Amino acid sequence: MWTFENPVEIRFGKGVFDSVGDIIRGRSFCLVTYNESYFKTLANRLIGTAGKPASIINNITPNPNFNTLTESCRQFADSATEDMVIVALGGGSVIDAAKVLASSNSGFAPVREYLETGAGEKRLGAYPIIAIPTTAGTGSEVTRWATVWDTKSQKKYSLSRHALYPTHAVIDPELMLELPRELTISTALDALSHALESIWNRNSNPVSANHAVFAATEIMKTLPKLVNDLQNLELRSRVARASLFAGLAFSNTRTALAHSVSYPITLKYQVPHGLACSFSLPMVLASVVGEDDTCDANLRRIFGDDLDKAVTELDRFLNGLDVSTKASSYGVQVEEWKELLTLALSGERGLNFIGTHERVMENFKI
Ligand SMILES: NC(=O)c1ccc[n+]([C@@H]2O[C@H](COP(=O)([O-])OP(=O)(O)OC[C@H]3O[C@@H](n4cnc5c(N)ncnc54)[C@H](O)[C@@H]3O)[C@@H](O)[C@H]2O)c1
Ligand SMILES: [Fe+2]
Structure with a gap:
């Protein structure tokens, strides 16, 4: 028995950014984005096609924190009206921040209480979100959760609610052409990690697995070409599509060990999320091969029949992008x-992992 659900309406392709006005349909909207010049240009382009937002919130920094x-x-509460739509224009940090704003209610306090105690969901807001990702990695445009960081107490929270699925995901690969090499790599590796983590996962199902196999294969084939040809729209489109498919896959399974172990590393050593959740993938892969027939079959669809070679292949792939696979x-x-x-x-995500502590320690690598 299995189920698969994802309610997000997806628009994908060059130029779809200019159709956001059709989705807003004259409603009052709040634009959430970064305070950076490229995003000011994009915001002006959006205003040209969709009209003026009721408010702009642009204090978003990487890894949104308390x-x-x-x-x-606080800024959102000043302009929020009941029928307001939130338009998130940016990477995972912007989309996740938008999900927090959508849950806020006269401020952050009820969201914080919900994160820290699990109580008070009824007091949370539920504004609709239109997500326009400008990185190809997090998949947050098709998931129902947001990662929230409490840097002071060194904790990571997941705000997870059905109401947080964006109503629309508008994915325009042209917006990603300016992503520098490092960010292109770390964000795409986040997507690769979502794909693989949804395969070695207790919640895997035939639909998530199909999306994940496609995504992982495509990223491993395309990313090495893209990093040497950053302005290539076709390659950008393929990586953006793979990231979307990885997002769809893990939207139903959540992540597993590589993500679970990444959060303290990001908090303590400031390693960007996409690197922190992907450098351990070869070690996790080595520890899971042979644990489950369905998982092995899906891994063979990505790496070929000889899974013994898969670990070396994944290791070489990451090293080829100048990513070390050693925790040290x-x-x-x-x-x-x-x-x-x-x-x-x-941990919560670690329990999704189908492997064992014994096998992980057998394949321990530092
Ligand atoms: N909700 C989810 O399902 C989910 C999944 C994975 C990760 N996350 C979270 O997402 C966050 C990471 O998001 P991210 O990796 O997308 O990066 P990000 O949103 O933190 O952005 C990183 C940097 O990329 C720059 N940038 C973004 N788009 C650009 C573009 N098109 N051109 C040039 N520069 C651009 C921004 O200026 C920013 O400085 C983390 O907090 C992570 O925990 C959420
Ligand atoms: Fe991730």
């Missing part, structure tokens, strides 16, 4: 890495 979100929610390269010490892995396996 402090910046408190300020964003990111500052992690031997005992700390063992402890982090053990803790991660019993």
Whole structure:
């Protein structure tokens, strides 16, 4: 028995950015974006086709945290009206911040209480979101959750509610042409990680697996070409589409061990999310091969019949993008890495992983 659900209406292709006005349909809207010159240009283009927003919230920084979100929610409360739509124009940090704003209610306090205690969902808001991703990685445009970081207490929270599925995802690969090499790599590796993590996952199902196999195969084939040809729209489109498919896959399974172990590394060593959740993929792969027939079959569709070679192939792929697959390269010490892995396996995402502690330790790599 399995089910698959995703309610997001998707528009994909060069130029779809200019059709956002058709989705807003004259409603009052709040634009959420970064305070950067490229995004000011994009905001002006949007205003030209969709009209003026009731408010613009642009204090979004990478990895939205309690402090910046408190300020964003305060600004949002000043202009929010009941029929308002939130338009999120940016990467995962912007889309996730938009999900927090959509849940806010006269400020951040009820969201914070819900994150910290799990209580008070009825007090949360539920504004509709139109998500326009400008990175190809997080898949947040088709998921129902937002990652929220409490940098002061060194904690990562997941705000997860059905109401947070954006109503629309507008994916225009042309908006991604200016992404620099490093960000292109780290964000695409986030997508690769979503795809693989949804395969070695207790919640995997035939639809998620199909999306994941497509996404992982495509990223491994296309990303090495894209990093040497960043302005190539066709390659950008293929990676953006693969990221979307990875998003659809893990929207129904959530992630697993590689993500679970990444959060403390991002918090402690400031490693960008996409690198933190992907450098351990070869080690996690080595520990899961042979654990489950369906998982093995899906991995063979990506890596070919000989799964013994898959670990080396994935390792080479990452090294070829100048990404080290050793935890020590990111500052992690031997005992700390063992402890982090053990803790991660019993964490919420780690419990989705179909492998075992024993096998992970057998394949331990630092
Ligand atoms: N909700 C989910 O399902 C989900 C999944 C994975 C990750 N996340 C979260 O998403 C966040 C990371 O998001 P991200 O990786 O998309 O990066 P990001 O949104 O943090 O942006 C990183 C940088 O990329 C730049 N940038 C974005 N688009 C650009 C473009 N088109 N051209 C030039 N520069 C551009 C921004 O200026 C910013 O400085 C993390 O907080 C992570 O935890 C959420
Ligand atoms: Fe991720």
